[in-house]
Amino acid sequence: MRLYKYYRPDFYFEKSLRYDEIFFASNEQLNDPHDLVIKPYFGNNKEAWKSILKSNAPFDTWCLSKIVDIDNDNLTRELNDEFEGVVVDDSSSISSVLDNQSASLAQIFEKYLTPQCNAMFKKPEAASAACVQFLKEKLARGWDKRYYSCSFSKNPLEPQMWAHYGGGFRGCVLIYRGLSDGSINLRNNIYISDSQNFKFADVNYQDKDKLVDILDLNSRVNIIEQNLLNKSSFWSHEKEMRLLLSESFGSIRVSIASGMPKSTKTQIFHHAPDAIEGVIFGSNCSESYKEKITSMLAEKYSFLLPAGVPAFLTFDSRLTSQGKVEINYGAKCIIREVRSSQVIKEILENERLNTMLKELGIPQFN
Incomplete structure (x- = not known):
């Protein structure tokens, strides 16, 4: 499997090329303000509330059952009614929602305090406030992550992508080899050999809010991950596949x-x-920049000789008067020797060029 990544002709691209880097972006660093954002909401599920209240406590001192009657159906009904239909701005705001409703929550809990809580708290208000805090921790489970994505495309000849991510056709598209199972091995430090396997996933383009029911305890994790792969159809030209990273x-x-x-x-x-x-070089990419990038690739791969990659491919593209991007020239760059940036270019044209593009899965016309 081969995927493609568009780059502007700048320092960050050259740094990525030299040090084999890819960057995982957070929501704040993406063009789409709705990307990687999920809207949790509270549905209608009294049994789920009971399961939440009975879930294991992180510490003995945070045990709700010692403070409040968690088996009381009226307690779960009131909690369900209090939150039903409430939509949270994003997953990082769930605790803030409880903070905003802490007063009404405390009043609910105060009705169902156990007799033994008097030995733990001097005042009922302190006991109910503790209940609110303990509930916040339970509801935060599964929503305690920040997500990042790294985007690739299945189409290296998309004009809108070249115009935007390719720096007005002055940049490049790198052709990446993926593993046969649709994944790639990545290291979080250039000095270590241990790697982590990341799976590529198709982005789905759908015009809908990414709502996830907080109370849907059984399938919530899968639903969250599915929604992280949803984008508006406005972006469908990107034909994106992405890697996801969570913290x-x-x-x-x-x-x-x-x-x-x-x-x-x-x-x-x-x-x-x-x-x-x-x-693949953009139609507006200068000859001097093409030579610079070709030399950088040659020097990098020369250190892998003799057992490593002996050659790499370069392509020139052009923008037609019909607004399509096509590849009109190619070369197989054969590395001459270790520690050298010099290459012998084996020209690819006509039928040979078309055969190579077909092998790479690149259509001659977009």
Whole structure:
């Protein structure tokens, strides 16, 4: 499987090329403000509320059953009625919703306090406030993650992508080799050999709100991941496949912070040096920049000789008067020697060019 990634001709692209980097972006760093954003909401499910109240406590001191009568059907009914239909802005705001309704929540809990809670708390208000905090932790479970994505495309000849992500046709598209099972191995540090396997997933283009019922306990995890792969049909020209990365902060930390903590996770990962099979240059890419990128690839791959990749591919593209992108020239760049940026170019044209493009899965016309 081969996938493609559009790059502008800048420092970040050259850095990615030299150090085998790919970048996982958070919602704040994406063009689509709705991407990687899920809207949790509270449905109507009294039994789910009972399961939430009875779920294991992280500490003995956070045990709800010692403070409130969690088996009381009236308690679950009141909690269900209090929250039914409430939609949260995003998954990081669930604790904030409970903070905003903490007063009414405390009044509900105060009705169902157990006699033994008097030995733990001097005042009923303190006991009900503890119940609110413990409930926040339970509801934060499964919603304590921040998500990141790295985007690739199945189409290297999309004019809108070239215009935007390809720097006005001045940039490049890198051709990436994927593993046969539709995945790629990545390292989170260039100095380590251990890698993590990431699966590519198709993005689905649907015009709908990404709503997930907080009370749908059994299928919630799968529904969250499915929604992270949904985008508006406005973006369907991207034909995106993406890698997903998550960072878990823990339900206790999220509930105490009343929001998602700041990230300390690396967003840059490193692929294998031979993951790049070639490069497609934009129609406005300068000859000097083409030579620069070709030399960078040659030098990088020269260090893999003699057992590594002996050659890579370069292609030139043009924008037709009909607004289509086509490849009009190709070359197989054969690396001459170790530590050298010099290559011997074996020209690909006419039938040979078409055969190579077909082998790569690249249509001659978009």
